Amino acid sequence: MQVRSLGLRCRTGSMTVLGDLAQSTGVHRYREWSEVAEPLAGPDGWHMAELTTGYRVPREVMDFVAPLAATVSPTTRYPSSIRPPDDGSVRLVSTSPDRLLAEVKEGVKGLLEADEQPRSVAVILHDDDVLLPEAKEQCTMAESEAAGSASGVQVLPDSQINGLEFDHVVVVEPASIARTQSAGLGRLYVALTRCTQSLTIVHAEPLPAELADPSGPRTGEPSGERRCSRYRIDGHRCENMTAEPDGWCRQDECGGYRTGTPVDRPERRSGSAFSVPMNADRQARLTLADERVAEMKITATALNQFLTQHQGTAHEAGIEIRSMLEEFLRDGRHARQQNGFWVLDHEGFRLVLSPDADAVTGYRTVHLERSYAQCKAGVSSRVGRRGRAARRAALRERPAPGCSLVDANGVRGIDSQQIYITAQTHDTFERLVPESRGLSDTEFDAMVSRFLSADLENGRILTQESLPHVIGGELTWYLSPDGRTAISLRARAGTEPPEEPVDVSEDDNRAALAVTDAPATTDTEPILPTPQETSAAETDGLLTFLEAAVHGDRKVNAHEALRHTFLAALFDAGQSPIYSEIVDAASNGPAGTILYEVLGEGGHTYTRMREGVLRAMEVRHITRIRADHTFLVLPQPPAEPWATDAVSQTFGVSVIWRTDHGWEGQRVGLALGKEV
Numbered sequence: 001m002q003v004r005s006l007g008l009r010c011r012t013g014s015m016t017v018l019g020d021l022a023q024s025t026g027v028h029r030y031r032e033w034s035e036v037a038e039p040l041a042g043p044d045g046w047h048m049a050e051l052t053t054g055y056r057v058p059r060e061v062m063d064f065v066a067p068l069a070a071t072v073s074p075t076t077r078y079p080s081s082i083r084p085p086d087d088g089s090v091r092l093v094s095t096s097p098d099r100l101l102a103e104v105k106e107g108v109k110g111l112l113e114a115d116e117q118p119r120s121v122a123v124i125l126h127d128d129d130v131l132l133p134e135a136k137e138q139c140t141m142a143e144s145e146a147a148g149s150a151s152g153v154q155v156l157p158d159s160q161i162n163g164l165e166f167d168h169v170v171v172v173e174p175a176s177i178a179r180t181q182s183a184g185l186g187r188l189y190v191a192l193t194r195c196t197q198s199l200t201i202v203h204a205e206p207l208p209a210e211l212a213d214p215s216g217p218r219t220g221e222p223s224g225e226r227r228c229s230r231y232r233i234d235g236h237r238c239e240n241m242t243a244e245p246d247g248w249c250r251q252d253e254c255g256g257y258r259t260g261t262p263v264d265r266p267e268r269r270s271g272s273a274f275s276v277p278m279n280a281d282r283q284a285r286l287t288l289a290d291e292r293v294a295e296m297k298i299t300a301t302a303l304n305q306f307l308t309q310h311q312g313t314a315h316e317a318g319i320e321i322r323s324m325l326e327e328f329l330r331d332g333r334h335a336r337q338q339n340g341f342w343v344l345d346h347e348g349f350r351l352v353l354s355p356d357a358d359a360v361t362g363y364r365t366v367h368l369e370r371s372y373a374q375c376k377a378g379v380s381s382r383v384g385r386r387g388r389a390a391r392r393a394a395l396r397e398r399p400a401p402g403c404s405l406v407d408a409n410g411v412r413g414i415d416s417q418q419i420y421i422t423a424q425t426h427d428t429f430e431r432l433v434p435e436s437r438g439l440s441d442t443e444f445d446a447m448v449s450r451f452l453s454a455d456l457e458n459g460r461i462l463t464q465e466s467l468p469h470v471i472g473g474e475l476t477w478y479l480s481p482d483g484r485t486a487i488s489l490r491a492r493a494g495t496e497p498p499e500e501p502v503d504v505s506e507d508d509n510r511a512a513l514a515v516t517d518a519p520a521t522t523d524t525e526p527i528l529p530t531p532q533e534t535s536a537a538e539t540d541g542l543l544t545f546l547e548a549a550v551h552g553d554r555k556v557n558a559h560e561a562l563r564h565t566f567l568a569a570l571f572d573a574g575q576s577p578i579y580s581e582i583v584d585a586a587s588n589g590p591a592g593t594i595l596y597e598v599l600g601e602g603g604h605t606y607t608r609m610r611e612g613v614l615r616a617m618e619v620r621h622i623t624r625i626r627a628d629h630t631f632l633v634l635p636q637p638p639a640e641p642w643a644t645d646a647v648s649q650t651f652g653v654s655v656i657w658r659t660d661h662g663w664e665g666q667r668v669g670l671a672l673g674k675e676v
Contacts, residue, residue, distance in 0.1 A: 002028075003039045013041070022073035023190050025162065025183040032308050050300060054079035056165065060089035061199045065192045067229055068210040070313040071259060072186045090199050097204040101131060104172055105138040107200050108153055111168045112146035119167035120152065124191045126176040127157040135172065158187045161194055169195035175205040185210060209237030209260070229316070231257040233382060234394040235441075246319040248373070255382075256374045258312035262382040262391070276335045276343055284336040286329060286344070286357060293325050297359040302352075305363040310371045321360055324351060324372050347375060389427035392441050396420050398576075402482035408461035411468045411483055416453035420485045421445070424588075425477075428489040432475065452477060452486065464581055480578075487578055543622055546582045549615070559600025562635050562658060566598060569663065573672040582619055584633075587673060592628030594671065595620060604634045604657065606643040613651045631656055631671050637664070 006015070017037070021030055030036050037046035054062060059081040095103045104123060111121050123139055125132055136155045143153055154166075158177050169191070171177075177188045188208070192199060201207070228238035229247035233255040242249035248256045276282060288296075298318045306317040324346075332346035340355030349372045352362030367375060368383040381387040398420050405411050429448050430436050436447050455472030462469040467487070470477040478487045553559045563584055570577040575587045585596040597616040599608055612632045620627055634657035638644050644655045648666060656665030663672065 003036055007040045010040075015040070020073075022069045023162070023186065023193075024073075025159075025186045025190060029183065029186070032304075034308075048300075048304070052079050054081040055083070056196055057081055057193050058083045058089040058195070058197070058199075061193065061195060064090050064199070064211065065189060066313060066315075068185060068189050068192070068208070070311065071210045072189050089197070091201070092207075093200065093202045095202065095204055100172065100202060100204050101134055101138050103202045104135060104170060105142045107170055107202060108139050109142040109146050111170075111198070111200070112143065112153070115167075119197065121154070121168045121170070122161070122164070122166040122194060123153065123155045123170045123172065124158055124161055124177075124194070125155070125172045126180060127159050128180075129157075129173070129176060131172070132157065158191050162190055165194055165196055167195065167197040168200070169198075170200045170202060172202050173205055174201060174203060174211070175208055178208045178210075228254060229258075229313075230254055231260050232394070233257070233380065233391055235260045235391075246316045246323075246373070247313075248316075250377065255379050256371075256377065257369075257379075257382065258310060258316075262369050262387065276337075276345070280335040280337045280343065282335045284342075285334050286336075286342050286353070288329060288357060292357070293322075293329070296322070296325065296353075296357070298322060299359055299361050302360045302363045306371075309363075309365060309367075310369065320371055320373055321351070321363060324349065325360070347372065349375075385430060386423070386427055388441070388444075389423040389430070392426040392445055393421060393423040395441060395445050399484040401480075402484055404466060404481040405463075405468055405483045411461050411470065411479070412456055414456060414479075414483045416449045416456060419449075419452065419479070419483070421448055422485060422487055425486045425489045429475075432489070432491050451475065467580065542618065543582075546615075546618055546622060550582050550584075553598075553600060556600050558635065559598065562600060562633065563598040565658065566596065566633050566663075569672060575673040580623075583623060583625075586625065586627075593626060594629045594631065594673075595625055595627040596631050596633055596671075598633045599635065601635060603632075604636045605639045606646065609634070609638070609643055609647050609655065613647060613653050616653065629654065629667075629670065631667075634658070634665075 006017075017040075021033070024030065033048050037048070040046065062079065062081045091107075093103050093107060108121055108123060111119070123135060125135060129135075132155065139153045139155050156164075171188075171191050174188050174192070177191060178184045180187065185208070192201075225241045225243045226247070228240045228242045228249040228251075230238050230249070232238055232253060237260065238249060238251075238254040240249040240251050240254060244250065248254070250256070298321050302321060303314050303317050306312075306321060307314065310317070328344040328346045328349075328351055332344045335343045335345075337343060341361065342353035342355070342357055344351045344353065348366045350362075350364040351360055352364075353359065354361050365372075368381065369387075370379055370381055380390045382391050396419075399418075426444070426448065429451070430444070433447070433451070436444055439447065451472070452470070455470050455475060455477060459470050459472040462471060466481045468479040468481070468483055470479065474491065476490050478489070479485065480487055554563075567577050567579070567585055570585065570587055577585045577587045579585050583595070584598040587594050587596075595616060597612045597619070599612045602608055603612065609632055616630050616632070619625070620630070630653045632647065632653060632655045634655060637657050637659070638655065644666060647653055647655055654666040654671065656663050656668050656671050665671075
């Protein structure tokens, strides 16, 4: 309404709106300027210009607060200060709680005595800090003790500092400012950028993770190690050191996320797919020399579009967009529009280049959060229902395998808090338990534990294929043989699952993409069925038939020797394969869900391979496993040289086989989880 009231009072339809979204600390905050400008002028009637040079705040201070600025306002391009370097501009004082005010006093006294001419000093604390009155007393004492100082020292709560500036600023306990209400980080950013000479931070609590390490390289300097700027899937800031220019260490435990929590914006989920205009030249191909690529400019528009989608800093956005260029030019799909602009599409991402191909003018993607570098590295999305499930699975550490449980008493004795809950279990729980929807990750995890604990105590315990089943009043839980992992979850037979809410996921958007060949993937783990759960299959007898057939196979030593050898190979490759009374093996990884059908003695003939394909199709139908890849596992090389290609091209099923030296066949690396 404030924005609309401005529009009503502007008869010319033209106005200049100035501000810094990172310093906005009010109740109604905007994440990007389009939320302010479009209600005034429409999507195409406004222009944004950014101040990229700072004159007031020292360079070291701006570098120090850069990660915080990116968190508070991801689409804001914070300025680079022209102030000359001074290694003393940022000073951190870590102390104990009982020494906190003493350190503040000493710090203020030192600042007053350091300058020959009077300087202004501000000490900033959290609004509700009980130390405010005592801090004022300590600063008054510091003034009186400072030799020859006539400066005035102000002790201010963080809510009263907007728009002010001081020569020296002392911020006390940044963590207490950061955790206040929703605007805490914004208030902290304002407090840290009030100085023109130096910033001192006195703290007993750990600093917020959003602050940079001042000992690392300055922003824009690619050389030297610094703390990784990214976050893990569990929301914690990465602790690794990195020399990568984009600030991402790329270690396994670091997901490369630019914020602690995902920015899940439902309004951006619909219409995310894009297509090349019908009148564009789809046969055109852009070829550029390496030096042209290196000199290409990245416009502010492209940077802002990247930051709006993925968050982070403009510096990192420029590095990643530039790194995409070479691959998109080589492997992407090119088209030239009638206005001369080039469109480069690859794996669900788009770069728009100027007609002269000397600047990147636009950026788009169907992915709701992950950048191209993250998708390329196999990082899971945190957005959408499956993304929430992946986040929640990261709340607990996956345990090492233990000894198999032998009886129901051993299963009942498990502490539900110690059981690892897979992403598939979290996903299914949200679908089956309506009251769990809308909870935070920790609240959701606590609810899952309560349900599981109650069913462990009061439910019925069965063991099939060495997998303990906990059958409660409404849910059936499938645990790993050692009981340390809740593999999957289903509704009890005879109970009708609640209607699942519509939740457009990142994969749904990718499926609608008409201009790339990006395959649909899934972050879920295979679902293992039991006879009690598939009433439709009981009706037509297919499940009974499959169980009998598989049971017969598993009485044959040659079949079981091959199956267990292959399971061992998956474990050796770092996979966590699972199986059931009708599923020989299944795994889930960066390449998606993979279903394996093991063929025993004589399984290397084309006739048996066709039977294996049919069995795999039946298993997929019964279990509803959304397999991205299906493999036949043979005991030896195919008897007919043409059989492998025939199965692959006719049925879309890959074939691998056992050899004296390991495994061979089609896409062996993919089958063993060693490549995407």
